[in-house]
Amino acid sequence: MNLTKFSDYSLRMLIYLAIHPDRPVTIAEVGRAYSVSPHHLVKVAQRLIEKQVVRSVRGRNGGLLLAKTPEEINIGRIVRMTEPTWNLVECFNTETNTCPIESACGLKGPLRRAQKAFLDTLEEHTLADVVPRKPALIRLLNA
Numbered sequence: 694m695n696l697t698k699f700s701d702y703s704l705r706m707l708i709y710l711a712i713h714p715d716r717p718v719t720i721a722e723v724g725r726a727y728s729v730s731p732h733h734l735v736k737v738a739q740r741l742i743e744k745q746v747v748r749s750v751r752g753r754n755g756g757l758l759l760a761k762t763p764e765e766i767n768i769g770r771i772v773r774m775t776e777p778t779w780n781l782v783e784c785f786n787t788e789t790n791t792c793p794i795e796s797a798c799g800l801k802g803p804l805r806r807a808q809k810a811f812l813d814t815l816e817e818h819t820l821a822d823v824v825p826r827k828p829a830l831i832r833l834l835n836a
Contacts, residue, residue: 694811700775702729702737704823707771710747711763711824712831717756726834744774763824769816781808 709723720738724731738757741747748760759766780786781804784795795801824830 694781694808696772697776698733699737699740700772702727702733703741703771703775704768705729706734706737706741706757707746707759707766707820708824708830709834710757710759711766711820712827712834714759717750717754717758719756722756740775746771759820763821764819766820767816768818768820768823769812769814772815773812779808 705727706723709726710718720731720734723729724734738747738749742749742757742760745760746766747757750756750758778786782792782801784790784792784798784801785805792798
């Protein structure tokens with residue numbers, strides 16, 4: 694299983710916002726902390742704002758804040774939201790599938806169950822679960 698960079702950056706942004714709940718955080722700050730181009734993070738922020746997970750504060754001291762508490766942000770739902778066409782193998786996409794053995798292959802079912810188990814496991818966790826060592830995270834991201 695492999696998450697796209699979009700999902701990875703979405704989760705990283707949420708972690709950063711969760712460990713800085715006391716102030717708005719800029720996209721540039723998140724980019725510096727993770728050594729990620731702010732251009733990539735703009736789209737991530739837009740999606741998280743659109744889905745009402747993050748809110749934007751305008752103005753001189755503006756930036757991004759969590760729109761919900763970390764306990765309300767489910768990791769599995771975030772991954773599902775940021776991986777809209779998550780096809781592990783070609784045959785998962787009926788429109789573009791060209792696999793010649795698909796009709797007789799027994800692998801599709803186990804792969805679907807594995808994907809579901811992966812997402813079900815992530816749905817057992819919230820953002821609060823993944824930031825228990827807040828001081829250590831802050832130290833690492835400020836290094």
